[in-house]
Amino acid sequence: ITICAFIFAPDIVKTVPIFILNITFLRGFFNLYVLSGVPQGWSLTAEECFYFSAPFIFFLLKSIRLFIQPIFITLIGISLVSIFSRHYIYGFFENYTFMFGYTFFGRSLEFYIGIYLALRVKKLSRVEKKGFLLSLLGVLSIIFCILLALLTKKESDYNDDIHNPFEIAILLYLLPFAIGILFYGLLREKTYLSKLLGSGLFELLGKSSFVFYMIHVGFITIFLKKVFPIATPWGFISIFVCLNIISIILFKYVESPLNKLIRGLSKKNRRWAFQRA
Numbered sequence: 001i002t003i004c005a006f007i008f009a010p011d012i013v014k015t016v017p018i019f020i021l022n023i024t025f026l027r028g029f030f031n032l033y034v035l036s037g038v039p040q041g042w043s044l045t046a047e048e049c050f051y052f053s054a055p056f057i058f059f060l061l062k063s064i065r066l067f068i069q070p071i072f073i074t075l076i077g078i079s080l081v082s083i084f085s086r087h088y089i090y091g092f093f094e095n096y097t098f099m100f101g102y103t104f105f106g107r108s109l110e111f112y113i114g115i116y117l118a119l120r121v122k123k124l125s126r127v128e129k130k131g132f133l134l135s136l137l138g139v140l141s142i143i144f145c146i147l148l149a150l151l152t153k154k155e156s157d158y159n160d161d162i163h164n165p166f167e168i169a170i171l172l173y174l175l176p177f178a179i180g181i182l183f184y185g186l187l188r189e190k191t192y193l194s195k196l197l198g199s200g201l202f203e204l205l206g207k208s209s210f211v212f213y214m215i216h217v218g219f220i221t222i223f224l225k226k227v228f229p230i231a232t233p234w235g236f237i238s239i240f241v242c243l244n245i246i247s248i249i250l251f252k253y254v255e256s257p258l259n260k261l262i263r264g265l266s267k268k269n270r271r272w273a274f275q276r277a
Contacts, residue, residue: 001214005038008219031091031098040217042102049104050111057115066116070108077105100168107172113180121187132191138182145175205244208251215250216243 002022021027022037028045035042060069077100080093093099100106152166186194196202205212215221224242228235 001218002037002041005218028102029092030089031094031102033090034098034102038214038218040213046102046104046107050108053104057112066112066119070112073105073108077103080105100172106168109173110176113176117180117183120184124188129188129190131189132185133189134181134185135189135191135193136185138178138180138185141178141181142175145170145178149175204248208244208247208255211250211255212243212247215246220246 006019006022018027018033018036021030021033022041025041025045025048027033027036028042034045057069064072077093078096081096081099084093085095088094091098093103104111149167149170152164152170185191186197197206221239221243224239225235228238228242230236230239
């Protein structure tokens, strides 16, 4: 998708260094390039940082509690900003807004809540509990966090960035807990919402959601906007439906086969290495 964006998108600054920063996920460390290429792909840098850090995270659990670790990671991010903000290097850790909003160092708590949820669910029995309180609390908490964030946002700050300390506290520290409560409720409580999200259609939409995320902004959407006028409700709905259909097709015939191929090659390499040993 990144390669196609550089080929087909007319508004992308097409240079070799920017292309390399995109395909290596390094662009997420530079404020100047964080939204280049496929803009929404900035989160891939944070995710790759987490995958790289995961072995160390679990190793350190023996000596440092799970929710103490994000404090140290955030302090590292603050230190990087304090060092590199004095020397402009294409926006490399340019300011705290960038660090908290776009990097793993500012958003690490989201990943740690996911770890905690996975570890907790792993210890639970498979028996589903009747009730809806956790799911309802999660939904209401998410709505509360969003409304609170809107109230604290200044009119001049209405864009994708997180500007003030109140937004940081709400969106990066309170909202992840609210989402974690909802996920835990969906896993533990048998509700109409859990049944809906667990249906075959929503399972397919969930599996193709990463593709949807990667194409919902970019050259594909630009083309669809020329076909369907976005100003009308039907145009918006048509674009949304088309993006989901394209996402499902790409998942079933590109992402899923490639995933199986890579896993198969990985197994063969491990078997070969074992035989050689």
